[in-house]
Amino acid sequence: MTNPANAPTLIEKTFDPAEHEARRYADWEANGCFRPARPDAEPITIVITPPNDTGSLHIGHALDNTLQDILIRWRRLQGRDARWVVGTDHAGIATQMVVERQLAEAGAPSRTAMGREAFVEKVWAWKAESGSTITGQLRRLGASCDWANERFTMDDGLNAAVTKVFVQLFKDGLLYRDKRLVNWDPKLGTAISDLEVEYREIDGHMWHFRYPLEDGSGFLAVATTRPETILGDGAVAVNPDDPRYAHLVGKRCRLPLVDRLIPIIADSYVEADFGSGAVKITAAHDFNDFEVYKRHPEANIPVINLMNPDATMADTCPPAYRGLTREAARQKVVADFDALGLLEKVEPHRHQVPYGDRSGVVIEPYLTDQWYVDAATLAGPALAAVRDGRTRFVPASWDKTYFNWLDNIQPWCVSRQLWWGHRIPAWYGPSLTEDGFLNYNLSDYSKNKMFVAENYEEALIEAIAYYRNMNSEILLVENPFVSMNSNLNPDVLSGKIKSQIHIWRDTDVLDTWFSSALWPFATLGWPEQTDDFACHYPGDVLVTGFDIIFFWVARMMMQGLHFTGEVPFHTVYCHGLVRDAKGQKMSKSKGNTVDPLTLIDRYGADALRFTMTAMETQGRDIKLDEKRIEGYRNFATKLWNAARFAQSNGISGGGPETAPEAQHPINRWIIGEVGAMVTACDAALEGFRFDGYADALYSFTWNIFCDWYLELTKPLLADGGDAALAEETRSVAGWALDRMLVALHPVMPFITEELWHKLASRDHDLILAAWPDAAAIVRDEAAKAEVDWLIGLVSEVRSARTELNVPPSARLGYATEGASAVTLERLAANAPAIERLARIAPLSEPANTGGRLQLVVGEAVFVLPLEGVIDLAAERARLEKARSAAEKERESLAGRLASPGFVERAKPEAIEKARADHDARAGEADRLAAALARLG
RNA sequence: GGGCGCGUAGCUCAGUGGUAGAGCACUGUGUUGACAUCGCAGGGGUCGCAGGUUCAAUCCCUGCCGCGCCCACCA
8 A cells, every 4th residue: 555654754863662653553454454455365374362351461461462463474474364363252250250349349239139131231331341451452562463353252153153062062962961069169159160270278177076886886087177068978988998997887877966877888089097097978069079979879878968059058957057158167067066075186287278260269069050061072083183283282292281181181061150151052941741741840950841952943943842732832931040930920830821831041151261162263254154264264373371271272172173173273382471570470469460551651562572572482481571671672772773874874775675786795795694584583483483583683683784784884885985886785785674674573563664664665564565585585605704704803803902901992003924815805805894893904014023912813813013002911811812712622623533433423524524623723723822922 | 199391601591412602780991973772892601410321411311409380089
């Protein structure tokens, strides 16, 4: 697109990122640059890790999205149809909690008081209000997402996909209702999955209680960390091989407080040498106990659910405990045992306690009906895909984590007792009894007839078929568990009235990760067979934190393979966590979080991005020190000033993409160096070595382009010089600068775009420029050898001058000894540069003896007379140091060459190189020795 | 109890079977018209410890020590 506003303008003296970042981003987005029309281009697709829609950008997002943006921008510059699929996640629990808290703070009616419909409306309102915060912040970071196709996990398309998947899994027998123990969060009043439970080690107690034996012959001591669950004990278990208790197995004991007789059973789960060796079995409140219960049907162990959903004690407890919190119940049980003289002892005990990762309260194993996905079956293909390499992890070691989890995967509980999310597409109605009555089962949700369908109309069709003989009207009502009194005629419920059949929808919503798992294909239009889907699925690489391999990556693999038959992405790049400068995990409670937006304000988005990139080494967390960001802000300033210098010397961008024809070695050299830099960038990015990419850019820009090339061009551009050479230099410098900007653009998009326009009148933005083809850039080895020699000479002179305290401004003369014809030619050709950078010039007369600075550079010795100025002792020390270094190295090489094993077994090239190095070092040492001798 | 990762210059980290690197910090020095958010130069490491393989080990193998993370049902 033509943009007259982009005509070259003077580069300001001060670099101010805030001045242009927002403007540049708006331009890109307005001009459709993030996804230009490229009908024939090869697609490449990355899906964003959808952030919480109502959240805000934290430093982890900054890392994650910088890396993705680099890959996308690099591919876009290569001409690919690079699509970064973007969108946000509805984040069920998190969002519902936020809105509930806001209602509470505002003194508004609570969620339950206002009812489901009104509450869900409130959440949508909150989304409308704050949903653009994070997407705006991603823009500030510079993320070049395909915003034109932004998605949301609860938009119509995703909703359709979720429903489709749910119904299909159900039909495939891979999704089912089951009554079993779940991790119950009493604060949130919902089940959560295994992954949402975090175990914390706490200093608790182990209580030892005595249970009287039925026959009065004594007591059996049990140990527990959870006395309140005693009220639900159904058995006591001992190890079958434990001689202490062998005679008790099969007998019964009396459960105090409850006064219930419970069996004593043997199960190898019990460890004889832990606690008392006897374990109380509370099947409804402990996962292990539930397994024991299932293994011992003969014992008729009762399963007693002791608690209400909020973890207060239920009516299944003895009256004295009902309504107590579980904490109060624990105290009372202990006190009551003590009063009965049945508390044997209590000892401190450090143990793991499950907490809800969102609510922070202790999780209760709880017996409920929930929906489960048969994850073990879906895991098979997901495991195979990584085992056979269709998807690979980078770094590769993460595949072990993935395998280990999937190999041991448990059924995935996907229902949540929440209101914000995808409501489960299952409808229930009364079951038909054999004698033709309607049976509404209100005490056991699962005993009713269930219709799973993609929408109510289809469920209704199924219902009509099921109830076809009833001749009744079918009516949709709210859940009878909640509102039956208002909605349902008791006579209807009892089946007395057959003219109406009430059906109701499942009240639960799905785990947020259920929809996230569909993200790579549902965002592309699936289940419709869209062009987008055909073109952009499977994706290329997924970039994400290792912490959500289980939550998200594994589940995308499972669902992707099941529903599309293909892996959702070929590579999973896992980066680490961003920690503070001391290596501490950032957390709000610790107060050590850093806000990426503040950093952007302070240093610019480019500096933050470059920092993240440079520090992203595979397999390591990032310790973020603000000093690093400052350093890369300085790097941006350096780049800015280099461009400003170029501009002031008549160097501009906008020339052809192919390198200009150049004669001068310095220009031929820099062209080759650009090629080497691009090669290094390509290799780094292809291998996901973000640090390597940053290194290649940094060292080229600063140490090669600025420190040497620009300095070396100064004499070439000087007034009164060779006009043709100056022109060649301007065009090469402009070309090199342009390529440098393009190579830097993926990581520093803002400053590079800004300079791109300031340096030339362009008909296109840099974001759509062409990435250089490294292979097409000529590397002139002779030019490289010459400039390397030149750099070596200048460095040598500078170093010697400093060490001998020669005043920086002093110009010295030099003569050479033993210089080859090539060296003499080079000296002549580069005289102006040498004079400028090293402050030395050839002597018109031969060097006399006496005080002299002597430098060995290659085969030549440079002699710089310094009569009267030189500190002879210092010069002697300097030469001796250089000589001994060369000699030491020569000896090491000689040793290697003298070793029979080396000569016989090392590669011929290695031997050849060792010989050459040895000879070079020997020559250098000799020349230095001679120089020392001359010094006297 | 399993699994993974880390231990290289004061700090943060790269790296390679054959002379140890970067950034920052530090020291000295410099206003040579791009840049003091800078230039130039310099000091600084027995590459955690001990064995083994090898002509050669910081790199490969084994063990140990220290640190971190993940998974796991010890009531």
